[in-house]
Amino acid sequence: MWETGVTQILRKWREQGHTRLDCAKIVSTRTSRGGLDQWRWTVPTSANRSVSVKDVAAAAGVSLGTVSNVLNKPDRVSEATRQRVLAAMTDLGFVRNESARQLRSGVSRTLAYLMLDASNPFFTDVAAGIETEAETHGLTVVLCNSGSRGAREQAHLELFEQQRVQGLLVTPVDPDSPTLDAVARRGTPVVIVDRTRDDDSLCSVAVDDVLGGRIGIEHLLDRGHRRVAFIGGPADLGQVRDRLEGARSAWSDAGLDPEDLLTLRTEDLRVADGREAGQRLVGLPASRRPTAAFCVNDLIALGLLQQITQAGLRTPDDLAILGYDDIDYAAAAAVPLSSVRQPRQQLGRTAADLAMTEAAGGPHTHRRVLFTPELVARASTLG
Amino acid sequence: MWETGVTQILRKWREQGHTRLDCAKIVSTRTSRGGLDQWRWTVPTSANRSVSVKDVAAAAGVSLGTVSNVLNKPDRVSEATRQRVLAAMTDLGFVRNESARQLRSGVSRTLAYLMLDASNPFFTDVAAGIETEAETHGLTVVLCNSGSRGAREQAHLELFEQQRVQGLLVTPVDPDSPTLDAVARRGTPVVIVDRTRDDDSLCSVAVDDVLGGRIGIEHLLDRGHRRVAFIGGPADLGQVRDRLEGARSAWSDAGLDPEDLLTLRTEDLRVADGREAGQRLVGLPASRRPTAAFCVNDLIALGLLQQITQAGLRTPDDLAILGYDDIDYAAAAAVPLSSVRQPRQQLGRTAADLAMTEAAGGPHTHRRVLFTPELVARASTLG
């Protein structure tokens, strides 16, 4: 029986990575079986526990509840003890444990924004809008970046839900993803940013992309262009689809031949894709080459501008360029870029607002907010 | 005595916002005084409790500990029960409560990066580096933006510390701020990103700015410039100070008159500040105007480029421009911008790595990592 005990101890001991057995640490306990076949021992613990309200209470000579009151309802505690508690806190280096706070109170103080692409200034501007709105309500915003990757988006969504954030703003890879519905159904307010759904199953804030496409083409028509390229992709992206739809309808409304509205697809929406599109455009014989390009976002427009400039073409004389988003760098480009501007900051502010009102409880019906884009004409189309 | 009881009840009742008193809800309790002067009542609670492990356990017919094991040590539980528990989870829509998890286990699964300016692509690139490194270790990264505002930085630091993040990466407004030391002393690993301190009191990852300044000036000297403006501010910013120091020492090493290295201060480091500096530069008589400008970052360089182009000057013939950071938009500018490149992504990766090793425990000595910048010459200085 003694053997058994020792064997068991040694196994566990080894499992825990110990190499030497210190018998002084072994203490016997009795079991229901009546024998000495179970053992317990202590290991030296690196007593690095952090300071808790309990410690503060002890140091200040008050009860634990009073410390909590100092933190949460300062007016309920007399000035003298308040000072004493505050002093104890700084003395001991007390840091409130947010996990415990949130677990007990059930309320989180953060709003989350899951960005599609943090390197695109459009989304950081939206984020800035969210931040300003959240700040006025005393919430902090945490940002995450999916980088257009579904798996990462999924992982971030899960973590945010587990963290019980107050609201979850997201520019999703696919706005129709059922994951979003699942999250919302389980109780986290979800707001789709810069995308929409056809139904009203979730709150969303976006800009009227069909109208934006129309505005862009109308501007180019005004400037006399009759052979235009629409550059953008991927084809299944809602933004691209809608803007193209608007462009096409404006084009046909003007009674022009659909053939003359060339569509150039790109892999993605980055500067590199614009350069690549530029190469294809430059490769066309001058007679068939469009006189203007309407890019589905500014990054593509910038890449295009750079590429065709390198190839010796001039903007807007040889090729007028119209972008979309009006990011700060658009105005600072080699040839200041005309662009369709979206109210980015307001997009963020409104989204945050929707999330917070939904989180506040009360009767809620999902809202779909649609902003109107506006044309900003600069040298790249004016000449 | 009856009166007293009713008075007390009514007061509390009113405090809770009730307008009508439902006597059926009142239940008397006896107190130590023996009288009926204390009361208790129940209010209808909106039973909206979320699903917990307890519920899952009940549904699956196992104990609460087993559910936890399915979550954390799946190999310790038999396949059959594992499936049963998993099924119960999806049926009930169970979402693990991260607060409770972290409170009990004491371990957080997130790394935080507090950015100085989310709209500056330099920092989002650093963030991308952090993300890739963290991902390989199974951590998620949350981003926050201080927008160069000390108060907001402070608030975010506090929240992150309260959340007990595993590591806290920060590009601070002021790297010498004692707040950072305080946070680190209390146990959160802190890594300063893209800034350094003179002492080694914290881990930091940065790029050798003195060397960067030197490299920049040497390039301009190579191109034959003998009257150069160094543009940047604020003067008390470490980056600005160091790059200027490097620039000056390279200048004097070449045996040139310090007077000919003009210094133009700017308010901040944004595009608008570059434009403003451009106006001042254009205002100078051509004879005294520098032939090249070395800007302390690309945003200023872009603003400068835009402004002097508008004023009819040409780059690089009338004014060569050299930036710093080599952000993507530098290459895409009207005149592709020469720039001093910093290894942004690697900066982020290394910072994340430092934080995680410090968090892993064990003996730790703070490290100061310094990367070497490199010159990327483009049309804005080559012509």
Added chain:
DNA sequence: TTCGATGATTGAAACGTTTTAATCCGGAAC
């Protein structure tokens, strides 16, 4: 048969807060 080993499962104790009913106490009102 019995004992020991192994693997699956359970029960109960944490973790650090917030919440809330209860207590205490000095003073005002009767």
Added chain:
DNA sequence: GTTCCGGATTAAAACGTTTCAATCATCGAA
């Protein structure tokens, strides 16, 4: 002198996990 009131304070019960010793069941070897 009671009685009542209100403000300050306290004690104890949550919150939803993870952890870990203890138990249970099964099986192989002695």
